[in-house]
Amino acid sequence: MLLFYLGSDFKTMKQHYLTCLLFLTFSPLLFGQSVHRCGDHLHKQQRSAVDPDYLTKRSALDEWIASSAQAQTGRSTEVYRIPVVFHVIYNNAEQNVSDEVILDQLAILNADYNRLNADTSLTRPEFQPVAASAGIEFYLAEWDPQGNPTNGITRTETNQATFINLQFDLNRMKRASTGGVDAWDVTQYLNIWVCNLALPIINTPFILGFATPPDGAPNWPDGSAAEQPEYDGVVLHYEVVGSNPNATGALATVNRGRTAVHEVGHYLGLRHIWGDGQAGEGCNVDDGLSDTPNAAEAQQQTCDYTSNTCDEGPGDLPDMLENYMDYSDESCMNIFTQQQVNAMRFVIENFRESLLTSSKSISKxxxxxxxxxxxxxxxxxxxxxxxxxxxxxxxxxxxxxxxxxxxxxxxxxxxxxxxxxxxxxxxxxxxxxxxxxxxxxxxxx
Ligand SMILES: [Ca+2]
Ligand SMILES: [Ca+2]
Ligand SMILES: [Zn+2]
The missing domain is CATH 2.60.40.3080 (Immunoglobulin-like)
Structure with a gap:
């Protein structure tokens, strides 16, 4: 995320994007060491500049959840099942990831969202008490929007070598008219587009993924949600889908299919645990949740267990690099916290409930x-x-x-x-x- 701390005056997506591209072009070595984990900022700044209520909104989530806690009790143990469609968009055979890879990705999502991942024992003792299962299951859609049976995977050949381009448009993969695939009804399915997000010519991954939070979520700045309703969903760079144990170079630390876990977390309303501070903000901003220790900045693809960038006073904890909403090496990511779980479930109940209705109505x-x-x-x-x-x-x-x-x-x-x-x-x-x-x-x- 270093790229986004180069200056505090990025007011528009175009400036921002162009600066990144120039920076990357002239700093290939540095880029190689710090691949861009998540395009959250890109997407946000694509349409809105500075939201004056930004800080207020970040801290609004706790109150938001607390005020609704009683209303939630009746549904608190229901497993939420979300139908998913993967849109694989490919320009060559390698980008056309196999059904097996998609199924592997789905299994990783279901393990991590239900704390059934094999590496829960790596959660440090001080964080075990707040680790939680979200009780959210993802399944491949069984019926397409026209009512035909489907395996929940679409495959589309494109003439676009990459969807990263100089036109500052991060939604090209979401439109058939620009070489992508139109979303399936976003109120009925979680759409996940899988495509090439590498820089043109030098062919290095520029972003690994990005997602749109729900429209109206109070803990996100205005302009964070999808520009158009039909752009709602998650986008993944094809090389980080599923587990890739043989990945090398910049992809070696993102080889466990957890880019999708992270991006779906955004889709379900979660912020980065360090609070997305701009230059100089450091420990003054957080994610609005008290059981994720605040951090001054993202972990940079590392597992530095000595990292403790913010002193929160008595009982201070180290940085929670185990959290899926950080940028740690995926080999040390293994938890969502209870408050993150509450937030995601609350978001489903209040902003994405139609997905649950969908899961009922398309039952076989x-x-x-x-x-x-x-x-x-x-x-x-x-x-x-x-x-x-x-x-x-x-x-x-x-x-x-x-x-x-x-x-x-x-x-x-x-x-x-x-x-x-x-x-x-x-x-x-x-x-x-x-x-x-x-x-x-x-x-x-
Ligand atoms: Ca926090
Ligand atoms: Ca700390
Ligand atoms: Zn992110």
Whole structure:
């Protein structure tokens, strides 16, 4: 992150980006030692300059969580399941990462977000009490937005050798019109674009990933969320997807698939634990959470357990380089804290809840549909879990014979006048929904 401390006068993305490019171009050795971990700043400064409420917002998160703590209790133990689509965009075979790599990445996300990672024992004793499982699971989408079955991975060949360019546009991979892939409905899926984020010509990774926090999260400066709703999601450089034990050079410290863990943390509202201070701010800014010790700056791909950059008084703790929201060597990253977990769950409940509804509505399991009135002599209505059109309704009698077949929409009625008195079984089929129910037909008085 050294690149972002070169000056305090970067007011616009263009200046910032250009300075970085120039700096990198003339400092290849330094760049090689400190690859740009996360494009969080780039994205933020792409659209907003200085937010006067920046400091206030950073400390707002604690209050925000505390004030809602009681409201959360009813849902506090539910495992949140988030459907994910990976959009692999490639210009050559190497960039076209395999299904196995994607599945490996998914497994890493699920391990780290549920504290099932193999390296929890590396968390230092002073941090063990605050280490927590987020209770969040990620799964590959089973249905695409058109209702067709999918494996949750799209593959698109592009003529773009890299998506880092001099046009200062970090959303090119998110649009089909610029060589990328349009998002799947961002309210229904976590979109993760996988593409080349290397600098042109010298072909060194410029950013490893970046993500958009939810629109309206009070702990982020204005302008941090996606510029357009359809740009919401996570972008990963293809070489850091999944575990890459043989990675060398600048990628050797980011070889455990934890760039995705970090970026999804931003997507779920988390800030960097050192507080994203600009030059000179150091220990004066933090991430708004009290169980992540404040640090003056990011760890630079290291595991320096002696690092303690901020003295927080009695009970002062060392820098928590184990945290996924730092820039440590991934081999020493292994925890989210309880407050980070609370924050992410609160963000899901308040800003990304539609993802959870999505996980229900696209379930392949049969669900129950309420039929009313029941019994009925003339017509019936249905209560689906959400508004649906073109649901195929098949009605069978007690002998298993199909007696009615009709396509219905939410709130439409189905006439059962033609049926004899008795008990009937109905199935409902829709690309994103399957259900069954039974009802009784009474004869007209
Ligand atoms: Ca903190
Ligand atoms: Ca300290
Ligand atoms: Zn970051």
């Amino acid at each position: 399991d049969f669900e129950k549909v309420a039929i009313f009135p029941n019994p009925s002599s003339d017509f019936i209505r249905f209560r689906f879990p959400q508004d649906l059109n073109n649901v195929r309704c098949l009605v069978y009698n007690s002998m298993g014979q199909l007696v009615l077949s009709q396509t219905i929409n939410t709130n439409e009625t189905l006439s059962v006048e033609s049926l004899k008195g008795g008990v009937y079984f109905a199935t409902f089929e829709h690309p994103r929904f399957r259900a069954s129910s039974s009802f009784a037909k009474t004869n007209n008085p």
